[in-house]
Amino acid sequence: MKNRWMNAKWLGLITILAAFASxxxxxxxxxxxxxxxxxxxxxxxxxxxxxxxxxxxxxxxxxxxxxxVKSRRKNMGEDFEPKDIAGNHTLExxxxxxxxxxxxxxxxxxxxxTFKQSDTEASENDAGEVNSEExxxxxxxxxxxxxxxxxxxxxxxxxxxxxxxxxxxxxxxxxxxxxxxxxxxxxxxxxxxxxxxxxxxxxxxxxxxxxxxxxxxxxxxxxxxxxxxxxxxxxxxxxPEDEYNQWLADMKSIEEPVQASASDAAEGQEIFNNSCIGCHAVTPTGAGAQGPNLTNFGDRELIAGYLAHSEENLINWISDPEAFKPDNKMTGAYDLTDEEIASVAAYLMELKVEEGSGDVETLRQNAEESSEEGSTESSGESEGSAEEASSEEPAAEGEESTEEASPESGEEASEEASSEPSEESASDSEESTSESDEEGGN
Amino acid sequence: MAHMEYNVPSERWPAHPETATMEGKNKFIGFWIFLAGETTLFASLFATYLALKDSVPGEDHPLAADLFALPLAFVMTMFLLTSSLTSVYAIYHMRNNNFAKMQLWLGITVLLGLGFLSLEIYEFIEYVHHGHTFRSSAFGSAFYFLLGTHGFHVVIGLGWITLLILRNARRGISVYTAAKVNTASLYWHFIDVVWVFIFTIVYLLGVM
Amino acid sequence: MASTAKKQGVGSVIWEYLTTVDHKKIAILYLIAGGFFFVVGGIEAMMIRIQLAVPNNDFLSAGLFNEMITMHGTTMIFLAAMPLLFAFMNATVPLQIGARDVAFPFLNALGVWLFIFGGIFLNLSWFLGGAPDAGWTSYASLSIASAGHGIDFYALGLQISGAGTLISGINFVTTIINMRAPGMTYMRMPLMTWTTLVASVLIVFAFPPLTIGLFLLIFDRMFGSSFFLVETGGNTIIWEHLFWIFGHPEVYILILPAFGIFSEIFATFARKRLFGYSAMVFATIIIGFFGFMVWAHHMFTVGLGPTANAIFALATMAIAVPTGIKIFNWIATVWGGSIEFTTPMLYALAFIPSFTMGGVTGVMQAAAPADYQYHDSYFIVAHFHYVIVGGVVFGLLAGLHYYWPLMFGTMLSEKLGKITFVIFVIGFHMTFLIQHFLGLWGMPRRVFTYLDGQGYNTANLISSIGALMMAIAVIILVINIIMTIAKNQKVGRDPWGDGRTLEWSLPLPVPYYNFAQIPLVRGLDAYWIEKKANNGRMMPSESLEDFHMPNNSFIPFVMSFGLFVAGFGALYFASGKDWAIDAVSGLPVHPWAPWVLGLGLAITIGAMITRSVKDDLGYYVTKEEVLRDLEEEERRAK
Structure with a gap:
């Protein structure tokens, strides 16, 4: 009994070590x-x-x-009486x-x-204010x-x-x-x-x-x-530092909200100014707001912190935030029709800080070119899209596909970052988003 | 079965009647352990109070220094210290098998405790008039919780001793009742000691 | 009295248990109630693992999931592990020290009823508007913000059952100090008794801070105070300190009695005296002592500053030394012994590597900067389950098999027991080993779901399958218990054959007065000594005479019930009031709440006064009755 258990344990350990190495x-x-x-x-x-x-x-x-192993009763005989040992000083x-x-x-x-990593003295100047050098x-x-x-x-x-x-x-x-x-x-x-x-x-x-x-x-x-x-x-x-400074400067330069260009977006801006601006600023100011600042919303990678950045997801999110993030403070704060929501979404997707600056996509391509011959398999476009696709899945995966596909595809995705399956599942499930979401949220 | 062993004749009255039986000894040890637990209870309360004693929502909310009147706190301290002394007398007479005097001194202890309690209630009412309440600030919450817990102990102690005086009125002292009286007096001393800490940490530190 | 219980019907058996003050029957009450809550907590665990088996699962909603994890933790710690340990402490300690009962039989009954009513109160939250959902730690800012009455159930339920625990702790300390048989010196006490003593001392010092913390929460949520309300000067870190000043010793309160059980089992089934007994005793005491100095290692990321973090890191590491001493002493006990692989022994053997794993990950977390990474991740979940399941639950399962004959006079099936063991141990490692890696891969704990593509899928599925195996093992255990009860095959004195300590010297079932004559103890492993020297008969320390036993009482039940009633009054006190916190001010007003609160307290105080005013002097067991029992026992032995 014991041995079998030990075997199972070692086997488990080896599997784990293998997983660890991989x-x-x-x-x-x-x-x-x-x-x-x-x-x-x-x-x-x-x-x-x-x-x-x-x-x-x-x-x-x-x-x-x-x-x-040494002291099994089978070894020692049924009547074996071990010697009582009170203790051993050297051993102890x-x-x-x-x-x-x-x-x-x-x-x-x-x-x-502990001491080194808690040293944040440099972040303040002598007056106890934020150090502008850092x-x-x-x-x-x-x-x-x-x-x-x-x-x-x-x-x-x-x-x-x-x-x-x-x-x-x-x-x-x-x-x-x-x-x-x-x-x-x-x-x-x-x-x-x-x-x-x-x-x-x-x-x-x-x-x-x-x-x-x-x-x-x-x-x-x-x-x-x-x-x-x-x-x-x-x-x-x-x-990189230069890009970062450029991004900050670009952000800083937005003193007035970015004006919408497309017509539905313009409509959306008006609705936004009536219904949303109380919580969401669209200029990079006003710390301590009720809701996230949306100045550069169009540049972002995610909606609501975890959904893939698409207009469709945005519409779904605004329509029923509770389904995506239970107990969030946005639910019930406004009353908009579907068309109005679509316009607001169109407007929000236009909220971009100057094209190019701080754009990860551009930097990514640069990096890719330079590491074309490089060994980093997991980097590059494929993983990026796998991520995006996967981050969409709460909105995506239906029930049947979760049971079958997810363990396997998930496994592959986790080990190898193979983009194909998850990309597929993401794209074809996008249509069914809203229904399955409601289920997911409740 | 008669419980002969509880009614010890006076010539064989033990020097420590409260621990003369196994049950009495259990009570004695168990109660000391309970008091150890009470000590951590009050330690936690004092820690909470010290953390919050200066935490009020605005400038106009009174702080300790604006409120406390040392003379009153001193009189309260005297009441409680004296009551501790009188309870010692009661135990002294219990050990001498003098029932009437034990009851008398227990009665005086209760009266002194009541005096303390009335002063505390008067004090609290004063504070409430100054806008210092259980709900007005974290300082208020911590203050009333600490003093309130102590005051609650005083109430329990007074109720307990009164109950003992009444229930023992017809029974007299035996090694059975002696253990009960002794435990109540231990409790009373503990309340007194806690008050000494309150006087130092809350009042003296508060006005300094 | 108790001796006539055999002939009575179901009603009077129930009445007997409602009023009993006999430590053996109270042990059974603890076992039944604790076992019930263990199953409830286990079901909650299964819900959690089903939800997390696959990414983006919607088996449970986010809110319900948080209720599950909160109730799973709270139930397992307060309503399952501790009461089950109390069951074994009650069943064994008075017998191990040669006493006829505990020091305060009445308080013993009060303790169990407070625990049961507290546990029921807490679990009623499921049916009365939602369970608590701020985690078993119930950190103040979230627990103040949590809408509804869930947290109120948590605070009041734990307050009631915590009072019971404190009372039981005081009782055991007094019992062990004052009720030992002649010759049973401190350094002859079995390890189970020693660990019970130290754990009980820890209870006495650790529970009052929790009491205060819970009161702060109760006052803030139900009576309008502002201990944790930042806008009126409150500070939520106070809760964290108070909770962990209790919470860390609590870990030792759980693990030390389990250590005690294992120590007994190792010595018994290796047929060898415990190696390094005095080192074991001192290690126990040191662990208990250090247990109070390390609470802030749960708070490394709170921002207490490097000095506090460094001090608590070092103090935490120091605990590893006495724990290591214990592990090595157990191995040395086994070394050169004659091991019989009974079910309890299997659990004890599996405990050594499992607990070592949990111990070393604990030391890893003591390194504060590394803990910034582990903290609140699945690594922590893995670690404390290795300690609590690999230590405490293994100990409980071992103890259940080992002490079953002592408590019920029958033997659990060894065959089913071993099947349970294999499935449970494999399932356990499968569930929790992989969770270390999940944590290192960046998965936070207490998440109701996780997104696909983060590399968490396979590991979570493995973990859930492991949990399923543990559930199957528990089901087999329950079947084993039912079958054993149905068969009702009685066993006699010293059923394991290698009993060493005093409790095995008694006839089974143990007479309600335990010892006809209080035995004389002549050394460590008192029964073993007499087996070798005196043909297994304990020497009596007194002549056979009438002796005194306590009366049954219904008052403990009433007292506990009063607090249970008062709890509802307090719970709804702030509901709908304008001074109340946002979480409850919008709920309907319950005008009856203050009256119910008053009524409940009146019941409890009335019961206390009744108890105080009435003389309850107990009764005498006569010499004749004891002699009759002894003769019958001799007849049966033939």
Whole structure:
């Protein structure tokens, strides 16, 4: 019985190790693929602790297995009476001392990094104000969206964080309603956004690593914050410093809302100004708003933090937000007809900051050209589209396809990032979006 | 079956009647452990109070220094300290098997406790008139919760001792009732000690 | 009295259990109620795993999912694991120390009824407007914002059952200090008794902070105070501190008695004295002590600053040392022994590698900067399930098989037991091993769904299949229990054959007064010594005489019921009031609420006064009755 169980366990372990070797998770959201200094340091510490702990587990398992195998009653005979041993000083000293040594090995870098990574002094000047020399971003977490303010430039945006690469980015974190937690797994550990007080920490994004993930990382809320906690994702766009500054300047230059060009969009703008502007600003100002800032909405990668960026999804989202993000604050805040919603959507899709600047697509193509001969298979267009397709699936996958296709296709997608199946399923399911959504939401 | 062993004749009256039986000893130990738990309870309350004592919503909300009157708090302290002393006398007479005097001193303890309680209620009413209520601020919530919990203990203690005086009136002292009286007096001392901390941490620290 | 219970009908058996103060019957009450809640919590777990089996699943809605995870955690910790441990503590400790009952039989009954009424109160939330949904930790900002009465059920239910736990803790400490048989010195106490003592001390010190935390929540939500309302100066971090000052020792409150059970089992089925007994005792005490110094390692990401984080990181790492000592001592106990692979022993053996896994991931999390990554991810979920399931639940299952004959006088089927064991252990590792990786791949915990294409699909499916296996194992266990009860094949004294401690020296079923004569203890493993020296007969420490036993009482039930009633009054007190928080101010007003609150408290206080005023001196068991029992026992043995 015992042996069979042990076998099963070893078999499991081997499978796991194989899985581990084949994938440390996705570039854009795994803690095992650190994308910057902070993440790297934490990863190294994790690795050190894993090595020490594996040593402990293996040592214990070996001694334990020997003990059990040797001392079976079948071996010893039914009447065997073991000698009672009260204890053994030498042994007890040894197995007290060795763990202490191992712990000291772990403790030293732990303490060092704890202090190092909490050092955010540079983000403030002597007067306690934001240091204009550094990249500082104020993050406000709301149920269930993120606001990002760039205090040094006076720009506010929502849902999509834009950061420069190869420099320290300081974050000041707080929450407006309930506690959330700000986490970009690939870049480093999380920090809570409390409802009282402001927490500060920093992250860094290596340009090279950023390119491996198409310059996009996933951010997540890591503290239970209500029904839609799971959907409180955001994207982190990482730009080279020049591009980043250009993007900021472009954003800053928008002092008046972008005027709609198409006719339905113009209509939409009017409706927007009547029904939506109370919560959503379309100029990059007004931190602490009721809803996400939409100044550069047309440039974004996602709708509502997790839906693929298409006009159709946008219409669905505005029509019935509750179906996508239960308990969100937008539900019931307005009363629009289907045509009106379509116009608003058309307007919103036009909200773009100057073409080209900060456009990840362009940068991505550049990167692709330069790494044409390169070895990074998982980067490039294919994964990008796989992501988009997949992020759409909550709106997409019907019930039958979930059962059959999803485990398999999901598996493939996770290991190899093969774009074909998910792209397909995404496109053909887009039509059935609204019905299946309503089911999903209720 | 008669419970002969509870009614010990006075010539064999033990020096510590409260722990003379197994049940009495259990009560004694168990109650001390209960008091250990109570200590962490009040420690948590004090920690909460210290964290929130300056947290009020606006400038015009009164703070500790605007409210507290040390003379009153001092008189309250005296009431409670004296009542602790009188309860010691009661226990002293219990050990000497002097029932009447034990009852008398317990009665005096109750009266002093009632005095303390009336002053506390008067104090609270004053504060409420100044806009310092349970709901007005985090400071208010923490203040009334800490003092209220202590006050609640006083009420329980007074009820308990009164009940013992009444129920024992016809029974007299035995090793059975002695254990009960002793436990109540332990509780009363504990309440007193907590008050000393309240006086220091809430009142003295508040006006300084 | 209890001796005449055999001839009575169903009604009087129920009455007997409603009024019992006998620790053995209270153990059975704990076992039944805890087992019931274990199944409820298990069903909730299955719901969670079904929802997460595939991406974008809509088996549960987001809100319902949050209710499930909250109730799963709360139920498993407060209403399943702890009561089941109390069941075994009650069943064994008085017998192990040679006592006729616990120090406060009345309070023992009060403890169990408070727990049962608290548990019912909490679970009624499912039928009265929705369960709590802010996680078992119920962090203040979310629990204040959570609309409806769910969180109120949580706070009041835990307050009621927590009072019961505190009372039981005090009771066990007093029992172990004061009720030991002659010769049973502290350093001769079985490990189960030792761990019960330390866990009970932890209860005494850990539960009051929870009580205060829950009161703050109750006052904010039901009586308009502002402890956690930031706009009037409140601070939600206070909740986190109070909760974890309780919450971390709580882990040790759960695991230490499980350690005790395993220690007994290792010694028994390796037929060998526990290696390093005194080291084990001191390790237990040190773990209990350190348990209070590490709570902030649950709060590394809260922003307490590097100094606090570093100190708590080091303190947390330090706990690994005594725990390691225990693991090695158990292995050394097995080493050179004669292992019999009974079901309890299998669980004990499986516990060693499983718990080691949970332990080392705990040390990994102690490294604060690395924990910024693990925190609130599936890595944490994996870690604490390795500790709680691989440690506590294995211990409970082992204890169930091991102590079943002591509690019921029959044996659970070994064959079914071993089948359960294999399926459960495989299912357990399948469910939780993979979750470590999910966490490292960036999956946060407490998510009601996850999007496709993030690489989480396969791992989650494996995890759900593992959970299904655990469910199947539990079903087989239930079948085993039903069959055993139906067969009702009685076993006699020392049914495992290798019993070492005092409880196995008693005839089965154990007489209601436990010991006809209080035994004299001559060393560690008191029964084993007499087996070797005295043909298995304990030496009595007193001559056979009449002795005193406590009366049954219905008052504990009434007292608990009063608080249960008062709970409803408090729950609806703020409903619809203009001073109330947003979460409940929009709900209908219940004008009867203050009256119900008053009525409930009046019932409880009235019951307390009744108890205080009435002399309840117990009764005497006569020498003749005991002699009759002894003769009958001898007849049966032949």
């Amino acid at each position: 994938g440390c998770g996705k570039n854009h959201l795994s803690t095992l693929r650190p994308a910057g200094e902070v993440g790297q340091e934490q990863f190294d510490l994790m690795l050190l602790s894993i090595i020490i702990m594996l040593f402990v587990v293996i040592a214990v398992s070996i001694v334990f297995t020997i003990a059990v 000293v040894i197995w007290t001392a060795i763990p202490i040594i191992l712990l000291i090995i772990l403790a030293v870098p732990t303490v060092y990094l 990249v500082v971003i104020n993050v406000t977490a709301n149920q269930y969206w993120w606001e990002f303010e760039y205090p040094n430039v006076g720009v506010v945006t929502g849902q999509e964080l834009v950061v420069p690469t190869d420099t320290k980015v300081y974050f000041n974190l707080q929450a407006s309603d309930v506690k959330h937690s700000f986490w970009v797994p690939a870049a480093g550990g999380k920090m809570d956004t409390n409802v009282e007080g402001i927490n500060s920490f920093y992250l860094t994004f290596d340009d090279e690593k950023a390119q491996d993930s198409n310059r996009l990382f996933y951010g997540k809320c890591a503290e239970l914050c209500g029904p839609s906690h799971a959907l409180m994702d955001f994207k982190v766009k990482t730009l």
